[in-house]
Amino acid sequence: MMEQNTVQPHRSQEPTRSSGLLAFLWRRNIVSDVVQGIIVGGVLAFITFQIIAQTYVTKVNGWTTMLGCGQPGAGILMRGVCGDIFPGPINVPQEAMYWHTNKDDAGQTLSGHHDYIMHFPAGQLPPNDAFWSLTMGDTKNRFVPNPINRYSVSDRSGLLPNADGAVDIYIQNAAPAGHEFNWLPAPSGNFILRLRVYLPGSAILDGKYKVPPVVETR
Amino acid sequence: MKHKHLIIFGSVMVVAWVAGTFLFIFFWPHLVSNHFKRAILVKGFGDGPVPINTLYTESQKLFAEPLHTSLPHGSSNLATVGVNHDTLLTGGWLDLSKGPLVLHVPDFFGRYYSVQFTDPFDDDFAYVGTRTTGTQAGDYFITGPDWKGQVPSGMKQISSPDNSVLVLGRILVYSDSDLPTAYNLAKQIRLTPRGN
Numbered sequence: 001m002m003e004q005n006t007v008q009p010h011r012s013q014e015p016t017r018s019s020g021l022l023a024f025l026w027r028r029n030i031v032s033d034v035v036q037g038i039i040v041g042g043v044l045a046f047i048t049f050q051i052i053a054q055t056y057v058t059k060v061n062g063w064t065t066m067l068g069c070g071q072p073g074a075g076i077l078m079r080g081v082c083g084d085i086f087p088g089p090i091n092v093p094q095e096a097m098y099w100h101t102n103k104d105d106a107g108q109t110l111s112g113h114h115d116y117i118m119h120f121p122a123g124q125l126p127p128n129d130a131f132w133s134l135t136m137g138d139t140k141n142r143f144v145p146n147p148i149n150r151y152s153v154s155d156r157s158g159l160l161p162n163a164d165g166a167v168d169i170y171i172q173n174a175a176p177a178g179h180e181f182n183w184l185p186a187p188s189g190n191f192i193l194r195l196r197v198y199l200p201g202s203a204i205l206d207g208k209y210k211v212p213p214v215v216e217t218r
Numbered sequence: 219m220k221h222k223h224l225i226i227f228g229s230v231m232v233v234a235w236v237a238g239t240f241l242f243i244f245f246w247p248h249l250v251s252n253h254f255k256r257a258i259l260v261k262g263f264g265d266g267p268v269p270i271n272t273l274y275t276e277s278q279k280l281f282a283e284p285l286h287t288s289l290p291h292g293s294s295n296l297a298t299v300g301v302n303h304d305t306l307l308t309g310g311w312l313d314l315s316k317g318p319l320v321l322h323v324p325d326f327f328g329r330y331y332s333v334q335f336t337d338p339f340d341d342d343f344a345y346v347g348t349r350t351t352g353t354q355a356g357d358y359f360i361t362g363p364d365w366k367g368q369v370p371s372g373m374k375q376i377s378s379p380d381n382s383v384l385v386l387g388r389i390l391v392y393s394d395s396d397l398p399t400a401y402n403l404a405k406q407i408r409l410t411p412r413g414n
Contacts, residue, residue, distance in 0.1 A: 033223050037229070042234055044231070045236075052239075072379075082340065090342075
C-alpha cells in the first residue's frame, strides 16, 4: 500500500495514460531509457557477431566453408564464429570438412524449377581417406522425398564416369534420361546442397582443392 | 539537462552493444552445446531421454527411412536434421565428476569411424577412431580434470578439461545392405563406469 501511494502521484503527472508497446517506446523515464538501450544494443551486438562470423567464412565457386573449427586453442573468437556458422559439435578439419550452398555459380538461388550439373574433371573428385558425399536438403535442412529414395550421391552410390573419366552429377527434380545413376533428386522448390569430405586429403586442408560450381543447364 | 534521456539511452546502448558482442562470441558455442545437452538428456532421439553416462545409437529405421520414421512427440529432431546419410550416429553426455568412465570400441576391421569428445564450449579435445587410434578394438579411460590416480593397464587415457563431455560417434555405412553390420558395430561402442 505504501508503495502504491508513492507511485500514484508520479503516474498522474504522465502526459498520456495509454499503455502497450507504443506507450513504452514513447514514454521517457530512466527505466525505459535503460531497457531500450539494452534491447537496441543487444540487437546490434547480434548483428555485429554475424558480420564478424561472415568474415571468417571461405567462399569458393559459391560454396561456403570454414577451416579450423573444433580445435582446442584456436581462440575465443574462432570458437564463437564456428559455433555460429556450424551450430553443432563440428569435427576438426583433419577429421571432416563441410561445404554448403544454396546458390549456383551465377549467384541464383538453387531451385527445382531448374536443372543443374556439378562437373568433376577426371581425378578431381574430393580427395579423402574415408568418404565423400553430396547430400540434398530442403530449405529447412531436411531430407527431400523422391521416387528412388536417394538422398545423396557419394563415393558409395555407384556414380558413372564419362568417357574421359570426369564425373557429372545431375541435380534436378525430374530424372535425367540416360543419367539416372548420377542423379541427385531435387525438390520442386528451393534447396541446399551439402558436401562432406571425411579424412580430407592435404589438397583440401591446404586450400588448394576447389569444389566445382553448381551450374544451371536449364 | 536537455537531452538527458537520449544520453542515458545512448550510453546504455553502446555499452550493451560492445559487451553483447563479446558475450555472443564467448557464450554462443556454450548455448549450442547446451542445446545438444538438452536434446540428449531431456528429449532423446525416439526412445526417451538418454541417461547420463550412456550412449544411444540412432535406430536403423531412422537411418534407412529418414522421411518415414516418425519420432514420438517431445523427441529431439537433431538426428533427423542436417541431412546425413553417410554415418550412423551414436552419442551421449558424460559427467566425470563421479569418477572416470571406460569407453570400449570393437574392432572395426578398417571401416571408417570416429568417436569425438567435445567440451561444453565446442572444442574437440580428443578422438578415438580410424584417424587417431586405428580401427582395432580398444579400451579408453576417460578422466575429468580433478582425477588423480593410476590408469588401468591396457587402457589409454583420455583426459578431459571439463567434467561435462559430449561424446559423438560416427560409423560409416557403405550401403543399405551394410546397415545391420554398421549398426551392430555401433552398438558395441560402450561406456562403463570404471572397474566394471
